[in-house]
Amino acid sequence: MSAGPTSPKAATYLVTACVFGYWLVAHGVGEMYPISPLGMFRSAMESSSRVVVRRADGTLDEAFDYVDWRCEGDVDTSSSAHPECDDPGYSAQATRVEDHIVSHRGEGEDPVVLVRLGFYAREGDTPIEVRECVLAQCRARRER
Incomplete structure (x- = not known):
């Protein structure tokens, strides 16, 4: 057949x-x-990052859970604006957070800190290193 x-x-x-x-x-x-x-896809990434909110009690939340943002100065999550932070590379999520904050300005009252968590992988079986960098001091209202 x-x-x-x-x-x-x-x-x-x-x-x-x-x-x-x-x-x-x-x-x-x-x-x-x-x-x-x-x-x-040729090589593995050695670092990644995520921009999140740290509440006054130390809890981490997604920035998208907050509205009525009021920050000291303009919010800029880029590496050039924060040379004190390690550069984990471009993050589309960070750009989305910036856009969210700009489009949800207001008179939020809860003190929050906008931080970048950098995740760094090393060779071998070493644990992933997490570094935190403060990007902005703000006030916002948790919506979710």
Whole structure:
């Protein structure tokens, strides 16, 4: 019995050929949309960060749980604005927090501290190191 076009064996060959073809074209063309060798996955990240709120009692919360933000000065979570903080790289989440604060300004009364938690992985079986950096002193109201 021969393998027809709808047999599982033919489908496996077709999928394998497509994946291999994509790989060949991607590495030949390079970083050109819509073909890409997906270089972002070539190496593991060694650091990451998240911007959160520390309440007066020390509890950490998501910044998105707060409204009516009132901060001392402009809120800027970038590394250039905070050279005292280690640079864990760009964080889309930090940019979203900035946008949230700007769009939810008000007269919040609860004292909160906007902090960046940096997570740093080292080689081997060493535990992940967590570093905290203060970004802004604010007042806000917890909504959630």
